[in-house]
Amino acid sequence: MTSHEHTVPGELGDPAVQGAEVAEPGAVTIVVPTFNESANIRQLLHRITESVPARLPCEVVFVDDSTDDTPEVIREAAQDCPFPVAVLHREEPVGGLGGAVVEGLKAAASEWIVVMDGDCQHPPSLVPELVATGERANAALVVASRYIKGGSRAGLADSYRVAVSRGATWLTKALFPRRLRGISDPMSGFFAIRRSAVTAEVLKPLGYKILLELAVRSRPRQVAEVPFVFQDRFAGESKSSAQEGFRFLRHLAGLRTASPVARMVGFGLIGASGFVPNLAALWALTVLGLLPHAQMSSHGGTPLVLAEILANQFGVAWNFLLIEQLLFRDRRAHRRWWDRLGRFALLANADLVLRIPLIALLVDRFGMGALPATALALVLTFVLRFVGTEALVYLPRRRGNRTTARRAV
């Protein structure tokens, strides 16, 4: 193809190779994740053929998780293409869309890689411009953005999706103000990245937002943007779902709590959110009187204490679910779920043992209401709980300790 191919086998980061790259804008590998897109393949390859090879030598790598005949359709359509086309079919769709893109990034040999959807929502005519902009600006990442002048999201299905997309973009930018500086559209699935900027070993792709993953974990040094109009899908339907929405929240949480300090803040926020089910249950038990006599004062002792214990289980369950899903997702493997739940619940209720006399004191001696007293006591015992949870529930066990020995008995 071009002299650029000679630079391909070079080591990443080799200054000689990089010098050559700047002098000679090289070929581009277009990575396309596909999941049951057989009706879009021909059209996509046709549009790429029309607008890319004349301006930029290219190859296309499909990373496919389809359960339909998409791979066969690709192989057949490839025969009419003036550039190489490869299909990487995965038996297990690990990481979903993002996992597929990372496989494509690893397989790419060109200096530049462009990632785009397989449903023609991303105009291939922009591929040469993305790469040219990266060369001109000496950028490592070029984002095709719907949110700068000249761009738009015409193809987003309806006002609901527009609102969700806008909310997600705002939340994401708020969570990563520094890492996403200069990126107006971190949700975009259309971008160009230099192969030398891809640090595949640190990536933990999870679902749709692979650009976000790359921007936060690979930290490309220089970023540029090009406006684009998000088109209508050519055929078929979006593969996104409510489940994908939850996966996105987990992805955000995983990215945001990568450091221990951030994890403690996350633990605190989850703990604080646990006030809601805890206090709601307490309210139901006392004010609504779901528990007979619980609305009476704590003088007899038992009714209020019982209400507190029961209400606490709602907070415990809520916190456990969120912590498992959002905070310690990667650190669950070394204990079974019931072991983790048991330990977590034990810790949470152990602090009840501390908390109940405290609450009783606040109520009886200082005349506080049951709700404010409970809230105050929950805050006080939070730190203990965090330290205990990290150490006793989610820290990998040491080898050959007593637990193992006891198991053998």
Ligand code: GDD
């Ligand atoms: N290999 C693989 N595995 N491909 C997948 C998977 C998967 O699990 N899920 C989806 N894809 C492919 C689709 O076949 C399509 O080619 C591309 O990824 C995008 O999927 P769509 O289902 O069409 O996504 P969308 O249009 O709702 O969302 C797109 O636009 C958003 C911006 O609004 C994506 O580009 C998102 O990343 C982007 O945020």
Ligand code: MN
């Ligand atoms: Mn789409």
